[in-house]
């Protein structure tokens with residue numbers, strides 16, 4: 621018979637290293653929380669309706685935060701290898717959802733303020749260098765984002781190998797890991813359906829009026 625302390629030690633030793641480090645990281649940083657929006661729920665109207673913003677932030681993003689905390693807590697309890705493998709999909713989905721939405725809120729801004737205004741500077745110059753023009757970027761990003769089958773995200777990302785801006789997409793709530801995210805567009809139905817129904821191109825055209833290019837430029841400057 622194994623003494624309780626020895627059983628616990630054996631169980632901890634059997635846990636994968638990533639699970640142990642995740643548990644330790646979660647314990648050290650505490651639980652994840654829903655970040656406040658940097659503007660009011662109605663501030664992106666008429667391009668994104670208040671009702672969408674409220675549900676998207678308070679319900680959908682909160683669900684990812686809750687799911688991420690639950691997955692990390694389960695990891696911290698020393699799951700078996702089989703249980704840890706099961707938890708990976710929950711961690712990827714909810715962790716990705718939390719990362720993506722935290723980034724998304726900040727890359728939007730009211731049109732009465734910074735939203736929709738690409739001013740002269742490094743971002744504009746780099747877009748023109750890599751796409752030819754802002755309109756060409758917008759067209760490529762809208763086309764590739766609209767073509768995502770099911771739910772996902774369209775991104776303007778910085779490729780650190782080629783040192784270029786590129787348009788890429790990720791499925792579901794997968795975060796962008798191949799590039800540094802500069803701008804993300806949520807193309808899950810919860811992001812637009814209440815206002816734009818099934819007409820994705822209308823949502824994709826409208827969202828550029830509330831894109832926070834200042835935030836995008838600061839993300840680009842950080843990696844140049």
Ligand SMILES: [Fe+2]
Pocket residue numbers: 676680721806808810811
């Ligand atoms: Fe979303």
